Amino acid sequence: MGTSSDIDAAFAGDDLVLRLACAAYLGRFTGSSRIHCGSDLRLYFCWCTEHQLLPLLVARAEVERYVRWMQEIRRFKPSTVARRAAVVSGFYRTRVIDGVIDHSPAEYVRRPRVPNESPTLGLSHLQxxxxLTAARDSANPFDFALTAMLGLLGLRIFEACKSDVDDVGEEHGHRVLRVIGKGSKLALIPLPPAVGRAGGHPAVHRV
Structure with a gap:
């Protein structure tokens, strides 16, 4: 995990205390999680600037206004609003822990409810x-490899793109794919027979 000194928090502006506070918060995360949290904080700081507010001096009402702005003006989906609000809340919570502020203005801010089950439906078997057929017949040899890894293994896009043929191995007699997932955690994904057959396609060996 990087330290606050090597994290780019330039989007926090010229306020040194705010930039250090932002870098310290982002230092809790790694990889894509840090990038996404930085993007969420950037949006919040831009909103504060547009409304002539200092992020470290705002009251709860201002954070509530920010959440309503995401909902009513930007019309973000509830899951997006909830995630961005959670990042802001986490930022203030860690500032309280570090003694930068006395209390979090986001502590009692209401966030939209997000269902536990995703409303997005996946592809049917026939779809x-x-x-797969379209990817196999594609002029781009990488289309089939990527489709097989995403659809048959359930990988995230960044996990599939980082995978290489050298990541295929065996564990306890089973073929597996070693994947670095969220939080830089190593995961061993079993390779089902369908993926093993797809592995014979030349494109798979060039992923």
């Missing part, structure tokens, strides 16, 4: 078969 996925059609997608």
């Amino acid at each position: 996925f078969e059609a997608l």
Whole structure:
């Protein structure tokens, strides 16, 4: 994990205390999580600037206004609003822990409710078969490899793009794919027979 001294928090402006506070918070995260949190904080700081507010001096009402702005003006989805609000809340919570502020203005801010189950439906069996066929017939040899890894292994896009043929190995007699997932955690993904057959395609060996 990087330290606050090597994290770019220039989007926090010229306020040195705010920049150090932002860098210290982002230092809790790694990889894509840090990038996403930085993006969420950037949006919040821009909103504060537009409304002539200092992020470290705002009251709860201002944070509530920010959440309503995301909902009513930007019309973000509830899951996006909840995530961005959670990042702001986490930023203030760690500033309280570090003694930068006395209390968090985001502590009692209401966030939209997000259902536990995703409303997004996946492809049906026939739709996925059609997608595999189209990818296999594609002029781009990487389309089939990527489709097989995403659809048959359930990988995230960044996990699939970082994978290499050298990441395929064996564990306890089973073929597995070593994947570095969120939080830089190593995961061993079993390779089902369908993926093993797809592995014979030349594109798979060039991912």
